Amino acid sequence: EAQVTQNPRYLITVTGKKLTVTCSQNMNHEYMSWYRQDPGLGLRQIYYSMNVEVTDKGDVPEGYKVSRKEKRNFPLILESPSPNQTSLYFCASSYRGQGSNQPQHFGDGTRLSIL
Amino acid sequence: DQQVKQNSPSLSVQEGRISILNCDYTNSMFDYFLWYKKYPAEGPTFLISISSIKDKNEDGRFTVFLNKSAKHLSLHIVPSQPGDSAVYFCAASTPGTYKYIFGTGTRLKVLA
Numbered sequence: 116e117a118q119v120t121q122n123p124r125y126l127i128t129v130t131g132k133k134l135t136v137t138c139s140q141n142m143n144h145e146y147m148s149w150y151r152q153d154p155g156l157g158l159r160q161i162y163y164s165m166n167v168e169v170t171d172k173g174d175v176p177e178g179y180k181v182s183r184k185e186k187r188n189f190p191l192i193l194e195s196p197s198p199n200q201t202s203l204y205f206c207a208s209s210y211r212g213q214g215s216n217q218p219q220h221f222g223d224g225t226r227l228s229i230l
Numbered sequence: 231d232q233q234v235k236q237n238s239p240s241l242s243v244q245e246g247r248i249s250i251l252n253c254d255y256t257n258s259m260f261d262y263f264l265w266y267k268k269y270p271a272e273g274p275t276f277l278i279s280i281s282s283i284k285d286k287n288e289d290g291r292f293t294v295f296l297n298k299s300a301k302h303l304s305l306h307i308v309p310s311q312p313g314d315s316a317v318y319f320c321a322a323s324t325p326g327t328y329k330y331i332f333g334t335g336t337r338l339k340v341l342a
Contacts, residue, residue: 157333173329219274
């Protein structure tokens with residue numbers, strides 16, 4: 116089954132304790148991206164990756180790191196989490212195609228609470 | 231500065247009637263617009279898209295209209311079904327960047 120898998124689904128942690136949210140896709144997609152969803156703000160793009168070893172900032176990259184060492188994986192790293200990073204996070208992937216109209220496939224989300 | 235706006239947080243429609251969800255944008259350089267549907271505890275799923283060079287795209291019960299002069303797009307669902315009850319996000323992409331800007335979402339409730 117084609118899917119984007121995020122882990123963990125839920126995490127409660129404390130300020131400053133490094134954490135990683137993993138994302139894996141089995142569709143051989145070139146493009147992968149991370150979003151956060153907050154009430155009243157919709158989905159905001161954090162980072163995206165066009166292919167292995169190619170990443171770029173979205174609209175809200177501060178406080179986050181990513182890496183793309185393999186095509187299928189795109190982990191999101193919070194080196195020193197703070198309470199304002201409490202949010203619902205989504206990973207997505209798509210074919211890169213000829214334009215940016217390729218539909219993205221989303222994971223089911225990771226709810227992070229930073230105390 | 232919200233470049234993509236969905237000004238109606240919620241909408242209720244009777245089953246069988248038309249649902250119209252609206253989205254306004256400010257950046258005339260956006261080249262594609264996409265609609266996603268999201269159920270609780272799930273990730274968004276792609277619904278339909280439209281290129282900025284078109285003014286209409288249709289897929290079954292779903293039609294998206296684009297009015298470039300007004301910087302406005304709308305999603306029409308006809309006929310609406312209870313299973314369409316979800317949050318709908320519009321999204322826009324900037325050419326050559328693969329960056330996506332999402333709206334804040336509209337919660338649609340289709341009443342049986």
